[in-house]
Each structure stands twice: as structure tokens, then as C-alpha cells.
Amino acid sequence: MEITAQNVNVKIDGQQVLHDESVCAKPGRTLALVGPSGSGKTTLLNVLSLLRRVDGGTVLVGGQDATAWDDRRRRRFWQEHAAFVFQDYGLIDEESVAYNVALSKLPLFAQRAGRIAGVRDALERVGLDGRSAHKVSTLSGGEKQRVGLARAMFRSADVIFADEPTASLDRNNRSLVTNFLLEEAARGVAVIVATHDEVLMAACDQRLNLEGTDQGLAPP
Numbered sequence: 001m002e003i004t005a006q007n008v009n010v011k012i013d014g015q016q017v018l019h020d021e022s023v024c025a026k027p028g029r030t031l032a033l034v035g036p037s038g039s040g041k042t043t044l045l046n047v048l049s050l051l052r053r054v055d056g057g058t059v060l061v062g063g064q065d066a067t068a069w070d071d072r073r074r075r076r077f078w079q080e081h082a083a084f085v086f087q088d089y090g091l092i093d094e095e096s097v098a099y100n101v102a103l104s105k106l107p108l109f110a111q112r113a114g115r116i117a118g119v120r121d122a123l124e125r126v127g128l129d130g131r132s133a134h135k136v137s138t139l140s141g142g143e144k145q146r147v148g149l150a151r152a153m154f155r156s157a158d159v160i161f162a163d164e165p166t167a168s169l170d171r172n173n174r175s176l177v178t179n180f181l182l183e184e185a186a187r188g189v190a191v192i193v194a195t196h197d198e199v200l201m202a203a204c205d206q207r208l209n210l211e212g213t214d215q216g217l218a219p220p
């Protein structure tokens with residue numbers, strides 16, 4: 001699913017955070033939003049994922065103008081098409097790891113049982129097999145991040161939004177996240193990632209530098 005921002009402007013507390021930014025994330029490609037701290041990477045990621053509304057410009061989702069979509073329409077997009085790999089994003093601390101991975105995708109009994117093969121596979125891929133019954137509140141920050149990744153694997157989304165997905169991980173787990181994002185792109189997903197991680201940004205095939213020029217390598 002293609003996600004496009006056209007001349008997007010965002011002001012927060014009177015500060016112009018995004019100024020006429022344009023970018024296009026395509027199915028099967030990885031787009032890295034890069035730039036120094038405070039340059040607006042997370043803000044642009046939130047705009048592209050419809051979590052934040054714009055003060056000017058247009059956001060197109062699959063060719064449709066999504067700029068004025070109401071809450072119901074945006075929720076449908078998140079449920080049907082998107083996966084988020086955000087730190088702590090949407091994890092329910094008091095529920096089990098399996099429940100958090102399968103959230104809203106399985107009948108209740110199956111979520112509770114945590115025995116579904118897809119959940120087990122996803123947890124295995126992120127190195128959390130054996131932890132499925134543990135409460136998320138008992139996990140470390142990096143482990144929680146991997147639960148978010150397992151959830152994204154389980155969802156089979158059309159577009160993945162990832163905010164600093166390798167922060168607070170060790171080298172092995174950084175590679176795991178990077179490989180996952182590349183594999184998802186290889187199967188046709190549009191991957192959009194805000195990152196400071198030079199290895200991850202180098203692995204992406206398009207980069208938007210928010211503090212200057214577009215260094216995109218991919219043709220439009």
C-alpha cells in the first residue's frame with residue numbers, strides 16, 4: 001500500500017515542525033526518515049500513519065486522500081492495513097505476551113490460550129519463545145520492543161510504521177529487527193522507519209533527511 005505526503009505542514013505549540021515535506025513510501029520498499037534529534041522524524045511518521053493531523057498539505061493512502069478521514073475511517077486503516085513498531089506502543093502491561101501479539105486478531109479463548117501457531121512462530125522469531133504466558137509488565141524495555149515486533153509479524157500488514165525500532169537493543173536484536181523489516185519489504189510491505197541507526201538507514205532503499213536534502217535512492 002502506497003503512502004504519500006504532499007507538501008505537509010505541521011505546527012506544534014506555534015513551532016513549525018514540518019515545512020512542506022513531501023515523500024512517498026511504496027509497497028516493497030523501505031523508507032528511512034533520518035535527521036538530528038528534534039528534526040521531526042517521529043512527527044512525520046505520525047502524519048504518514050494518520051496518528052497526527054496536518055495543518056497543511058495532503059496525505060494519500062493507497063491513492064485516496066486521507067487528510068480528512070474521520071476517526072472511524074482511520075481506525076479501519078490501522079486495523080486492516082497497518083502495523084506499528086513503536087516503543088511501548090499499545091502494549092497492555094497487565095496482559096500476557098501472547099495476548100499482546102494476537103490482539104484483536106483471534107477469538108478470546110485463543111488469545112488467552114496463547115497456543116496459536118502463528119503467535120508461537122512470531123515469538124520464536126524474536127527470541128521470546130517460552131515467554132508467551134508472561135505478563136508484559138515483567139519484561140525489559142528491549143523485550144517489550146520485541147513483543148511489538150512479534151505483533152507486527154503476526155499481523156501481516158500492508159504497511160509497517162517503525163519508530164526507532166532498534167533503539168535500546170543489543171547488536172543481535174538490532175540485526176533481527178533490521179532483517180525483519182527487510183523481509184517484510186521483500187514480501188511487498190511498505191516499510192517506513194524513523195531512525196538514528198546508521199546500519200538500519202543504510203539498509204533502507206530510500207532516505208528522507210529532514211534536516212536538508214532528500215537523499216532518496218529510489219526512483220519515484
Ligand SMILES: Nc1ncnc2c1ncn2[C@@H]1O[C@H](COP(=O)(O)OP(=O)(O)OP(=O)(O)O)[C@@H](O)[C@H]1O
Pocket residue numbers: 012013017035036037038039040041042043044194
Ligand atoms: N506533543 C508535542 N508537544 C510539543 N512539542 C512537540 C510535541 N511533539 C513534538 N514536538 C516538537 O516537535 C519537534 C520534532 O519532534 P520529533 O519527535 O518529531 O523529532 P524527532 O526527529 O523524531 O526527534 P528524536 O530523534 O529526538 O526522536 C521537536 O522540537 C519537539 O519538541
